[in-house]
Amino acid sequence: EAGVVQSPRYKIIEKKQPVAFWCNPISGHNTLYWYLQNLGQGPELLIRYENEEAVDDSQLPKDRFSAERLKGVDSTLKIQPAELGDSAVYLCASSKTGSTEAFFGQGTRLTVV
Amino acid sequence: AQKVTQAQTEISVVEKEDVTLDCVYETRDTTYYLFWYKQPPSGELVFLIRRNSFDEQNEISGRYSWNFQKSTSSFNFTITASQVVDSAVYFCALSEVGDYKLSFGAGTTVTVRA
Numbered sequence: 001e002a003g004v005v006q007s008p009r010y011k012i013i014e015k016k017q018p019v020a021f022w023c024n025p026i027s028g029h030n031t032l033y034w035y036l037q038n039l040g041q042g043p044e045l046l047i048r049y050e051n052e053e054a055v056d057d058s059q060l061p062k063d064r065f066s067a068e069r070l071k072g073v074d075s076t077l078k079i080q081p082a083e084l085g086d087s088a089v090y091l092c093a094s095s096k097t098g099s100t101e102a103f104f105g106q107g108t109r110l111t112v113v
Numbered sequence: 114a115q116k117v118t119q120a121q122t123e124i125s126v127v128e129k130e131d132v133t134l135d136c137v138y139e140t141r142d143t144t145y146y147l148f149w150y151k152q153p154p155s156g157e158l159v160f161l162i163r164r165n166s167f168d169e170q171n172e173i174s175g176r177y178s179w180n181f182q183k184s185t186s187s188f189n190f191t192i193t194a195s196q197v198v199d200s201a202v203y204f205c206a207l208s209e210v211g212d213y214k215l216s217f218g219a220g221t222t223v224t225v226r227a
Contacts, residue, residue, distance in 0.1 A: 042206070
């Protein structure tokens with residue numbers, strides 16, 4: 001069974017440019033999470049989806065970050081415009097509804113220059 | 114608010130030594146889950162264990178063992194007879210029941226030298 005798939009693995013962009021990350025969760029997992037991991041720190045939740053509904057986006061900086069999961073399967077996280085401080089790893093995870101066992105992808109490492 | 118503290122930033126051991134990773138947590142809930150994840154250089158967070166707050170039994174899985182003590186709010190992780198492949202960053206995390214968000218500690222980098 002395929003795990004959580006994220007792309008791209010690495011992205012380098014100039015500040016003020018837009019960037020998007022894509023995530024395909026494990027088949028059958030209705031819950032999808034986006035986490036932000038800064039260097040030397042643990043991941044922090046940005047947003048959680050139940051199917052296509054964002055049920056917890058309280059930590060998402062909505063002035064520049066947006067996310068969507070239109071058909072309740074794969075998801076896209078966007079930053080526009082990117083800032084130097086956005087350099088980090090963006091992790092996607094998924095789980096079955098009601099389960100606390102989340103499975104993570106390999107992440108997208110973003111470098112903003 | 115929930116909080117997880119991993120006081121050890123880095124641990125370096127020689128192969129076959131045992132290594133214990135400390136995790137202390139704070140929560141106002143009486144019902145919660147505790148987790149350990151492993152993050153190898155590839156970047157993927159690998160689930161190792163989940164314990165609920167009502168189950169204080171220690172657990173052993175191969176070379177891994179976990180010691181959960183509610184009285185001290187600790188959930189420590191021991192790798193016995195460490196191997197080079199154990200080199201990774203290990204994260205302790207907490208989730209309160211009904212809140213599926215994982216609150217992670219800052220992680221402990223374990224380096225096992227041959």
